[in-house]
Amino acid sequence: MINETLNSKLMKFKPFFQDLKKDNHFYRLGKPFETSQKKYFYDTGTGKIFQINENVYVVLSCLFDCDDFDSLLELDMEEDTLESALQEIKECIDEEHILLAPPVTCFSGPHVSALENYLQYNMNQLTLEVTERCNLRCKYCIYQDSHNDFHGYNNRDMTFETAKKAIDYTYPRVEEEFFLAFYGGEPLLNFKLIKQCVEYAEKLVVDKKLGFSMTTNAVLVTKEIAEYLVEHNFVVLVSLDGPEEIHDENRVFQDGSGSFKHVMRGIKHLVEAKEKNHSKDESGDTLYFSLVASGPNLVEKYNKIQDFFDNTEWLPKPVTVNASYVSYGRTAEEYLEPTSLEDKSYREDKSIDPLFSWSVENQRDANTDKKLFSNGQMRKFLHMIHRRDIRPLPMENYYFNGCCVPGSRRLHVNVDGNFLPCERVGSVPFLGNVDSGFNMKAIQNHYVNNFMEKSVEYCNNCWAVHLCTSCYIDCFDEEKVDLSYRHSGCRYIRYLLDQSLSLYHEILEHDPESLMELNEIIAK
Incomplete structure (x- = not known):
């Protein structure tokens, strides 16, 4: 452990890393994860994934878990080793433009730029x-x-x-x-x-x-x-x-x-x-x-x-x-910061999704006709990682998570003729009805403006914002946006993405050819 007196060699890095954090959180900038043999880092801004050594993994994990640069001084690590890891991270930031994801202030995409066009022609x-x-x-x-x-x-x-x-x-x-x-x-x-x-x-x-x-x-x-x-x-x-x-x-x-x-x-x-x-x-x-x-x-x-x-x-x-x-x-609950003890305990609980764990433990040869019954879902999880956007510089735009353009790709009409985004949602504001058509004002108000206003507060704290599959389910009551219903779902999606990152790279290390079938999946 480093001496309680702040070491000048290490403190020279503090302004640099504090500037990365700004007035936000370290943990929104990326996600360290591991397989059975190797350590990796996923960068939120660029979508890049790097294999990293043990020391860099420990340092990044500490930064993101504790959300405080000074917490590094409590690590059981020699000063020179810690300094070397910080220098390696800094050089990678300069060369690869990682850890620079801009803050989430709004969402982009057809919801904002082409809503009426999508509902008219798409x-x-x-x-x-x-x-x-x-x-x-x-x-x-x-x-x-x-x-x-x-x-x-x-x-x-x-x-x-x-x-x-x-x-x-x-x-x-x-x-x-x-x-x-x-x-x-x-x-x-x-x-x-x-x-x-x-x-x-x-x-x-x-x-x-x-x-x-x-x-x-x-x-x-x-x-x-x-x-x-x-x-x-x-x-x-x-x-x-x-x-x-x-x-x-x-x-x-x-x-x-x-x-x-x-x-x-x-x-x-x-x-x-x-x-x-x-x-x-x-x-x-x-x-x-x-x-x-x-x-x-x-x-x-x-x-x-x-x-x-x-x-x-x-x-x-x-x-x-x-x-x-x-x-x-639906169950309303308070939002838990990713650094909270409750959230950490959740992330480490392998029983959160027993089907995922069972599927990993019982993987079958990719060429066999007798696939696991869960194979289709596992391919979806892996495809989320496989098809992610990867850019040389941090992406400036953030999209509406996994939200469809409501009423476009899939329109559900109930027995009364009222329009809903899909059959999976429960009590949400209607999109219109068969007699009057789409209520563009209501869609714009509920599913674009109000949803975006409420969501960016939480999406801005999340490393999974570019991978997220969260949709309009559990985001509303009958009249308005209420994200207290979504918080448990956000935590679950982060858990699945974390597990999927590890599984994807475990396969990449041992059987990369089997991942090629993911190129045939068309995201809908």
Whole structure:
């Protein structure tokens, strides 16, 4: 440890580093991370990543964890070693322009510069909530009355008049591809409306690519329905939690009985219909699965789920699964500084995302047909690192994290005809409705100006601001921006990005060729 008397050799660096910090925080400027063998540093401003030695790693970690230059004097490090590490960092700053990320004062992008243009000419997917009814009563469903952010179970259906207005409004604003998605409740409870919409859209869309999709529990999928969906090239996302014993824990009928056998029967109809009509479809995979994990014994369940997908021979291989955890609704909380003890404890807790940890521990050869059921999600995490912006100088502009241009890429229309950013949001301000169209004033006010004003305070403190995938979910109540709901999500995203940085570089060290498949992913 360095003597309590401030050493002049080391103090000569203090003004330089304090100037980097300015009136902000060291930890917003980058992120030290490590693999099992090496140490690295991610620079916020440029997106560059450097391999660094142990001493530089210790110094940077100390600066970012303690947010104070004088904390370096408490390190168990020889003066000459510390001085050498500081000199190396300074030289890299001068040569590579790192640790110079400008403060976040506003966001840039089409939200600000081209909002009306995007909503007029750049729409892509329309999702219709064709019913609020459901034939199941899944124990963790977000539509339960106990959930604080979504409507409860209702008996309301969308009318064809409302659906037609939504299609008519959206179609002229689509440039090349128009995707029409059906959502619920359980959408097959209003299959009549789905068929009406498909027939109408196929007559209307003659000069653009048209596609259909549906999210369903598959209980009501008959042979005839499956053949209809395949005939019209539907992409189908089926809710399936794995083998019977796991699936039936939560996905139950109103009388409490399990739905597994009914779901599997529906899936089999879809698979058989696809095989029967294989020559008619050249678009690739059309069957995907959505899985919700719950309970204390998740590792044991993941193993059983993997065995289920591996050994159910008639399921398509490899399967693509979107796995998530139970949503308990919005919870307001205070913002925790990244240097707080609570945040540090959170970052070091490997149980925060058990699926991520399980996936890392059970990695399979990239060439095998039997992928981990979580492979799709892991590729998304790795892709966030792979496709990051890398610049020679610090980037001047900051964008709206992972927020879409609301209503552009994906527009959700509820049974009443009100516009929402997507089907995943709960109580948020409406974007407009099928009768009056987009409410540009409300969108500009809530989703651009107010959101940006509230967000920059926290984004300015965050090393992950250029990598962030946080969107409008959990950022609003019914009338206004309320970021107290988002703080836990921000902490979780930083955790995932930290883990993803380490995993990406672990793979880069041992099997770099396997990362090349990430070049084929198109970010949406």
